[in-house]
Amino acid sequence: MMLRLTVALPLFLFVGCIQQIAVSTVGGIVHDGYSGIMEEGDLEFAAQSLPGNLKLLEVMLKNDPENEEILLLLSEGYSSYSLGFVEDTDVARARAFYLRGADYGMRALKANSEIAAALDGPAEHLGGVLLDEGKDQVPAVFWTAFGLGGYINLSLSDPDALAELPRVEAMMGFVAGIDSSFYHAGADIFLGTLFGGRPRMLGGDTDRATKHFERALRINGGNFLLTHVYYARSVALQTLNEPLFDELLLKVENTSIDAEPSIRLPNAIAKEKARILRGKKTDYF
Numbered sequence: 001m002m003l004r005l006t007v008a009l010p011l012f013l014f015v016g017c018i019q020q021i022a023v024s025t026v027g028g029i030v031h032d033g034y035s036g037i038m039e040e041g042d043l044e045f046a047a048q049s050l051p052g053n054l055k056l057l058e059v060m061l062k063n064d065p066e067n068e069e070i071l072l073l074l075s076e077g078y079s080s081y082s083l084g085f086v087e088d089t090d091v092a093r094a095r096a097f098y099l100r101g102a103d104y105g106m107r108a109l110k111a112n113s114e115i116a117a118a119l120d121g122p123a124e125h126l127g128g129v130l131l132d133e134g135k136d137q138v139p140a141v142f143w144t145a146f147g148l149g150g151y152i153n154l155s156l157s158d159p160d161a162l163a164e165l166p167r168v169e170a171m172m173g174f175v176a177g178i179d180s181s182f183y184h185a186g187a188d189i190f191l192g193t194l195f196g197g198r199p200r201m202l203g204g205d206t207d208r209a210t211k212h213f214e215r216a217l218r219i220n221g222g223n224f225l226l227t228h229v230y231y232a233r234s235v236a237l238q239t240l241n242e243p244l245f246d247e248l249l250l251k252v253e254n255t256s257i258d259a260e261p262s263i264r265l266p267n268a269i270a271k272e273k274a275r276i277l278r279g280k281k282t283d284y285f
Contacts, residue, residue, distance in 0.1 A: 043084075081097055152164055185227070188212040188215045236248060253274060
């Protein structure tokens with residue numbers, strides 16, 4: 001019996017080691033593959049490709065449950081998939097995918113005990129803890145807040161979802177303050193949408209929102225076309241500024257997705273969202 005254990009234990013450890021190496025190696029390949037998907041300009045092809053990549057990542061995560069890179073890819077992937085391919089046609093599924101993305105990001109964040117404790121406390125305390133932890137936390141904070149924000153945006157009649165807004169605002173405020181260029185000024189786009197899409201009595205502030213969008217445009221050079229879409233969808237609609245609405249959507253329509261090859265897919269999604277938004281113009285003006 002002792003001989004069997006002596007042989008089996010090193011074999012078990014060896015197999016476990018091989019699994020970890022395989023996950024690490026394949027993880028790098030999938031990460032590169034995900035970047036390749038972001039360069040895809042065909043929306044239908046990308047919509048068919050993303051789910052398979054996400055399921056592969058989930059299988060890999062089973063063998064390495066604390067792998068931060070995989071957790072962040074899943075967080076980004078599920079929320080991006082929801083935004084790009086689901087929320088305009090199936091709100092219930094989109095909410096579920098946003099939550100799944102937020103949960104993976106939260107798992108990455110909670111690997112840090114200080115942040116894990118702060119996430120259960122007041123939003124103003126969370127912001128201070130994040131600042132203490134520093135820039136390394138930006139990706140996990142951004143994608144967690146992005147997923148939560150997407151879920152809240154589709155759950156405006158749910159008081160429990162709305163109660164998460166201060167925490168999400170604190171998280172995105174941290175990202176905008178410490179690394180404003182992350183994901184094409186994504187935090188400023190998010191905050192601009194947050195403040196620009198609500199009436200003043202519900203915490204909206206179109207002047208503040210405009211500053212965030214203009215800052216985002218300076219940072220990303222206007223090449224990340226979702227900036228224009230959300231600027232139109234929030235500030236332009238909230239202020240009933242039809243010329244601004246038309247100008248922003250015209251910019252999206254007239255810009256080739258090949259202008260920035262590394263973000264063809266987000267820009268193709270922006271064009272589709274601009275088309276949908278323009279089709280509803282008579283409902284707004």
